[in-house]
Amino acid sequence: MNFKLLLKEKIKKSLKDNFGLETDLIPITYPEVKEFGDYATTVALANSKILKKSPKEIAEKIASDLSKEKIFSKIDIAGPGYINFYLSDKILEEGIKLSISNENYGKNDLLKDKNIILEYVSANPTGPLHIGHGRWAAIGDSIANLLSLCGAKVHREFYINDAGNQINLLRESVEAAKNGKPIPENGYHGSYIEEVAKMDGDPVQNLLEMQKKTLAKFRVNFDNYFSELTLHSNGEVKKTIEFLKKSGHCYELDGALWFKTTEFGDDKDRVLIKSDGEYTYFAVDIAYHKNKIERGFNTIINILGADHHGYVGRITAAIKIFAKEMNKEIESKILIGQLVSLFRNGEPVRMSKRTGEMITLEEVIDEIGSDASRYFLVMRKADTPLDFDIELAKKQTEENPVFYVQYAHARISGVLRNIHNKQIVTDSIIDSPEARDIAIRIIRYPEICLDAAINMEPHRITQYLEDLSAAFHRFYNQHRIITEDENTTSRRLSIILAVKNILKNGLKIIGVEAPEKM
């Protein structure tokens, strides 16, 4: 049950019935002060001008309509026209009951019409993954989990750039290393080149396998690894360009073939075929995106590093053009994640693939663990640059948010081991402010999941989990769970079971373990 949405619907209806106003802009907030209720809306203030009525008058109508709903114990009109809603204890108790019995609490089907292809990481198979790839891996995986939690069909894809100059350079570098010759000036110089040179088989495949191994260790799994080479070998690049030529989106200039992306918002037209007859990387990439559309996806999401943000305009334009020419409704979204700078004891660590000094993602995982790495990479909004200090992440171990949340889960598990009678009682469980605080957070969990999914912001989940954990730790310090009175024990048991279930669920979204013991 999503009370935020329910409330929105009810208010929407009330506005329509009373004032004939149709609007979807109904802001619902979680008040920071509990004297302002569990939910609040400023809808009366926001619409007073349009309706030419005082905010109070509007608020009173809405409050009077909604007071018929038995989910609220109280509705206040406060200040200039805020409406504050208080959920009844009964509803809170039902929420707790549901969150215990339902394994998939938080799940909904609001995005069920979306058939999404989510592309992320897509590292060049020319070296090991680094911490930046780790950020996209962690964020991408969490976003995919969130979207499918909301009913979307999500296909996770990794695009392998296994064609082009950088691959030739890689092969030359490995070949040189094999024969004990100096590596070409503009080749790859990392120490991993020596390693790959010792392996049998194709260096590109070997490097790809190394990347896959790292991702597996990171618990990031893709549905498909899509090879760029296949686009060349089955002629899709050529077909794509023919398609664009035929539909009139191309022109020739200075011996090159240009694509009129400016018609759809790009700031510059782009070259598809260079004057030497070779395809550009972009030409191949749009063939790939055409392929995505042909596979039937109606939503295309890409996660890119900030160093590629210049790419956004042209690729969005290309998708728009294809959608138009192919007569399809395609929603596309390119998420730009800011870069990660790796530090050790406050000293920056070079990450260049060519220096050989870089620290790989694998090394970071080995050093601080998958859980802490994933949590740290996901806990910040993607559009802020991230300074990741390895020593700090390790040193902080005791005051780390990830351990704080995991500890709450382990603590509950510990208590559960000591309870012999696992009888649950969900009546009258809201018997203290601490219990109510937990209950209201549990009620909000599905709402948080939906908001995090729609905005593609998994950091909202970590934020929420820390808040819920704090509420639990407060409860735990204030109230003994195992008591002489069986009924009291059963009631408190239901609360901690609910918390445990949600912690486990929430951690799963961001790919972090929920330990039984610590």
Next chain:
RNA sequence: GCGCCUGUAGCUCAGCUGGAUAGAGCAACAGCCUUCUAAGCUGUGGGCCACAGGUUCGACUCCUGUCAGGCGCACCA
């Protein structure tokens, strides 16, 4: 020069798409373990939300400009 992102407590960051008294965590200080995990809890101090204008009943949030930092501006991939 142009474009994108960022600027909030000493530090690292939230701030729910314009609302009520701007919140956490670290760090600092003062308390809480004979009972379920103290990796926890309670309290105190700490703010010109980069700066200057503007829109609004109301701005950390929207607009304009300035300053500072990051990243881009290829017939490279």
